[in-house]
Amino acid sequence: MTNLRPFQIFLLGVFFFLAILSLILISNFKTSDKSDELAFGERVELWGPFPYDEVSDVLEEIEREYDGFEVVEYVEVPVNEFANTFVNAIAEGRSPDLVILPHTELVAQRSKLTPLPYNTDGLSKRDLRNRYIDGTEIFAREDALYAIPLAVDPLVMYWNRDLFSGAGLASAPRTWEEFISSTAGSLTRNNGSRGLIQSAVAFGEYANVRNAAEVLAMLLLQSGSQMVVEENGRYSVLLNDSLQTNGQPPMEAAVQFYTNFNNPSNPLYSWNRAMPEDRLSFISGDLAIYFGFGSEIDDLVRQNPNLNFDISLPPQGAAATVARTYGEFYGLAIPRAAYNQSGAFAVASILANSTYTESLANTLNLSPVRRDILSVGSDNEFTAVVRQAALIARGWLSPTPSAVDNAFASMLTDINSNKGKVSQVVRNAISRLSQAY
Secondary structure (H helix, E strand, O other), X not given: OOOOOHXXXXXXXXXXXXXXXXXXXXXXXXXXXXXXXXXXXXXXXXXXXXXXXXXXXXXXXXXXXXXXXXXXXXXXXXXXXXXXXXXXXXXXXXXXXXXXXXXXXXXXXXXXXXXXXXXXXXXXXXXXXXXXXXXXXXXXXXXXXOOEEEEEEXXXXXXXXXXXXXXXXXXXXXXXXXXXXXXXHHHOEEOOOOOEEEEEEOOOOOOOOOOHHHHHHHHHHHOOEEEEEXXXXXXXXXXXXXXXXXXXXXXXXXXXXXXHHHOOOOOOOOOOOOOOOHHHHHHXXXXXXXXXXXXXXXXXXXXXXXXXXXXXXXXXXXXXXXXXXXXXXEEEEOEOOOOOHHHHHHHHHHHOOHHHHHHHHHHHOOEEOEHHHHOOOOOOHHHHHHHHHHHHEEOOOOOOHHHHHHHHHHHHHHHHOOOOOHHHHHXXXXXXXXXXX
């Protein structure tokens, strides 16, 4: 065997040492439990209307799975303060990177949002249709998607089981015809001079009905209203135009029905402007039926742990072939002025994932909007109804919430004060709304 030179012996020793070192490193290497780090980049500031603690818990859950997700910071912005806070932040150069946007702000804030093209991976119209329930299409406009659907808060019917039982009623009404013929009269009590002692439902007024605008929208949707239609970038207010070819104009029918309940000369009379807010009346046990959002469940229990109530889908017309309720839809939108748009899109994609959107929805008593989640169902009796309501929920392309409040409140005041025919008052309200776009 040829004798090795000193330099060759040195090289062999180095190679041997490196080989041993490599084996040691490989044997001690442990695979991370977290997913591969995504390109979140710098800080991603997320704004939303939901309580800080609840959202933070979900974000911490995601952090345990995704390296780098700790750059996400959540800021709670009350929904009634969102518009001013958002506009001011953009003007001052401190725009959030991502917002949980209620659909009621879509029209007003649309020009400030980044449109997501339908050719984006996973966001084609077919992808969206397959993945999300129908009501989420409100975020899918003609030109692009303006928010990745996240959750919906549907309007449901809360009913007092004790008051129903005391009136000999075994269950909540499934149709408006049943509600009118038996439920309303059985649950309304007065002192003989038309002074209300107990009310069936709080319809007719605006100021003391917590969700008056949403109840009216529900009645409009059930009446077959075309609501608001977008065409070529313009909004047409068709609230009184019907999808059907016959019958009373939908907005006139809805408003007439709603105001019957605060007319002392009407057999349905059960509410007036002197009453407290309807939710407070329901909590105290003086109101039999309250139309509220699914997210209100925990608050009702907290304010009166002894209140024996249940929830059901809102009544529908007996001849209706399509069921409807109103829903407040939430989506993840990226502002045009966002500093970290790529990071915001990465965060939105994760939050909209089945695991985390369900976790967030359950925490907030909302319903997920993904079909794969809703197809599984729920063992919780309240959650099951909220999810059923989500499937039939719809929103509408409304202008600013304040414009809707002003138009609807003025309309009901004029009708209740007999300041004009219902048809004329409705036309006035539609005119006010049209000017708000």
